[in-house]
Amino acid sequence: MMSDYHLSTKTLRPVLVKLGCSIALGVATVFAMPIVSSSLQPVLGTHSVGIAHAAEKSEKPKRSTRRTPAIRAKVYEKLNEAQMAADEKKYNEAIRLLNELRDKEGRNSLNSYELANLYNMYAFIYFTQEKYEQALDAYRNVVKQPDIPEAMELNTKYTIAQLYFVKEDYKGGVSTLLEWFKAKQALGEDPGAGAYSLLAQGYYQLKDLDRALKYIEVAINDYTSRGKVPKEQWWGLQRYLYYEKNDIKRVAAILEETLKHYQKKAYWLQLSSMYNELKMDSKATAAMETAYTEGVLDNDKELINMAYLFLSQEVPYKAAKVLDQAIKKGDVPATSKNLELLGNAWRQAQELKKAIPEMEKAAAKSDKGELWSRLGNIYLDNDQFDKAEKAIENAFKKGDLKRPDTAYLVLGMARFNLQEYEGARKAFKEAAKSEKSADYAKQWMQFMTKELERQEALKDG
Incomplete structure (x- = not known):
């Protein structure tokens, strides 16, 4: 599992903004259900176009062919006054001003475009207060108005x-978004990569993974085809x-591409994990080594894993250097197990003088007794x-x-070299009691x- 490599969990973060910005949902390094955090910025137009929402910052609304009534000066002034109150976070005052405009002028006396802008301002204030259901009702009232500009209708639907x-409510979101796509395409307009990614997120949340993949790839291909x-x-x-x-090869390829532009520890760890699953051990080690060289491996498990990868690739010297530095810096605790690993790494690297102090x-x-053995x-x-x-004693x-017989063999050889022959013979006899060591022990006794x-012959001579 990718999560086995200590991937930090992040969330989807949709952001809704007014006039010139849009919601952007995304799955970060790790894949999780979304927790929403949003912000909204109001803008009141300085001419008859009035207030509207844009789906993409760069999108230029298509010129409407509808005959849209103008906003009268007195209505514009009231809307502007309400927006200024909202800008100052005086939301109750802003609502009061809107209610006053609605009730004094009368809904029947406000034209469709004036009503659309009135409801649009209500929606903004309710959204800012996280009253999402009331905001939705207000936006629905915007699109109910006849003869509003097509761009305003489309952007409000988005x-x-x-x-x-x-x-x-991902089902409602996907359904509404599909209607919006149909209307955009009927006008011959490209919905844009951001909209396709949003649709992909919706299908992902609805567990329709095939459609989610289809639309996120449309978004990605749109950007890459334009050099973005x-x-x-x-x-x-x-x-x-x-x-x-379970297309691990494709996951690895995507991670390789991601790392060209977004250098993060989690991606290196995931890439190493994918290479491991693909049995590409040298590449798995190389990915982790890059992360280590970049200084992004910052906890003991990651550093120990790095050492094990080096050992698996038969480069024990690098494993020892990683552990030695990490233990000295305090990044890896100097436990008996970790010190043993360091000692074994030095030993495999033929650095016995460095191995001995660590094993001690x-x-x-x-x-x-195992470590003493x-x-x-x-x-x-x-x-x-x-x-x-x-040490053996x-x-x-x-x-x-685990293997007392091998410990007796070591003891016998040590005593032999110390010329403690009787003690050596006893140790070899004990080792010979095991089938695994019997032949070797007998050879030593012979x-x-x-x-x-x-030696006796030399004395006699």
């Missing part, structure tokens, strides 16, 4: 779809959907026979040895017997 997403870098969260959703299809510290922290073996390899003997005192005979 905003309604966005509000459904804010309310986590797709949004980070778009790639996040795309790779999640391929991961659900590891053994001293352990309440079991391994330490005795290292002492023997380093021709420190007296220390090897003491200590191992037997502590007990809990060798020792011949060696003693040779």
